[in-house]
Amino acid sequence: MIRAAGLRGFVPLVEQLGGDADRLLARFGVAPSVLESDEALIPITVNDLLLDGAAAELGCPDLGLRLAEAQDLTILGPLAVAVESSSTVSEALTLASRFMFVHSPALSIGVEADPWGRREVVALTYRKDLHESPYSPQAMELGLGLFHRIVVALTGDTAGLRSVEIAHQPLSPIRRYTGFFGADVKFGRPAAALRVERRLLDMQFGTADDTIRHLAVQHLAGRYPDPARKVSTHVRRAVAGNLGTGRPVITRVARLLAVHPRTLQRQLAAEGTSFEAVLDEVRREAAHRYITTTDLPLGAVTALVGFTEQSTLSHAVRRWFGASARELRRAARRGGGTGGPDVSR
Structure with missing residues (x-):
């Protein structure tokens, strides 16, 4: 995530360049109200795709x-x-x-x-x-x-x-x-x-x-507690770093972090989460990134996010984004924003 303050000045700049800021924000699934508060949070991939997309659409290579x-x-x-x-x-x-x-x-x-x-x-x-x-x-x-x-x-x-x-x-x-x-x-x-x-x-x-x-x-x-000190952060990094190299199971991650699996689950529970929730979040973000920003075949995406069957990826994408993987990719290519992360609040 990134604070919405990072987009301060975006709307007036787009309007100055003759663009429609509200339409651009909608294209990437960002509600205009989000930019009214510096403390609001936006997925950093959405933030960055918005900047790259606006620069391309407005013909403004020095937008950044x-x-x-x-x-x-x-x-x-x-x-x-x-x-x-x-x-x-x-x-x-x-x-x-x-x-x-x-x-x-x-x-x-x-x-x-x-x-x-x-x-x-x-x-x-x-x-x-x-x-x-x-x-x-x-x-x-x-x-x-x-x-x-x-x-x-x-x-x-x-x-x-x-x-x-x-x-x-x-x-x-x-x-x-x-x-x-x-x-x-x-x-x-x-x-x-x-x-x-x-x-x-x-x-x-x-x-x-x-x-x-x-x-x-x-x-x-x-x-602002340092996320680097949270167990869930270490688990997230371990999962993300090994996603696609083997079945992401808690025993493997626990071994990487030098703790017993039951201890790791207790530590995650104390932070209000679980290994399954962290794994699902990492897979969700990775799948969205691969589907919307690359042309990789869906079979390759399946392996990269740690699934063994493409049908499992299909069911997960539908659950995460309310659309199929192909619909999500088509929407990203035409700039529709369908199925992207919800940053309306």
Whole structure:
């Protein structure tokens, strides 16, 4: 999931480009009312398909960058307060990395060694967990573009940016990227990143406030439990990582997590779920992704989601989405949104 704040500015931008925002939202199964609250949650695959679909329909290859220009740090909600009140860039990045799951558990940022081996340079990386959702060029450009704008706004320093790394090939003319970032941009790279001078990490913020930062961190830690600490999250990752490699049974997952199957079931029950529920959710999301974003034969999809018979997949898809797999695929191709995740509330 991702907070609806990530689509802030989407409706006015679409209208500015001459498009029909309500029709585009309906096409991907998003109720307009969802965007009225920053805290509303949207499946991140739906969010990203909406961005890619809107860019294609409106003939706007730089839609992600344009949306980044309309956003700022405040889309991160309570996390923005902790970041802005940090003492240094390094501390802000540490807090953003720790609590990025509040905005979306599928997204992460980090500070890594320079991919080009320069000791005086570090890479500020921006990643999406592709086990959770397919790669989206427009969403990646939006996220990296916003990351850049936030760093510049907080530091007031553009001189420290050496270059920008993007995993996909350019969607727009190169000058659009260099104009946006004010630096060289390299494409087809292993990960999206801003290559900055290491000295920027020690830069102090004029907005630093220890009291406010402490209260903000307390609020984040108290209200938003880290999903990485939940047993169901570990089970979900284990199931997703092994889906399609064998029959997904609790004994196998328990062995991977080094616990007894009965203990694992008790731990999941304490979190209000079960192994069967987690498995069903992972299969549902994987099936929707394979059916709507690839041309894989349904027999291959059957194996990839861990079913042995295509008829089992057919019954599950009908139960999950109220449509057959072929109907779901046809709807996705024509942009109808039939059978997609329900994000109307």
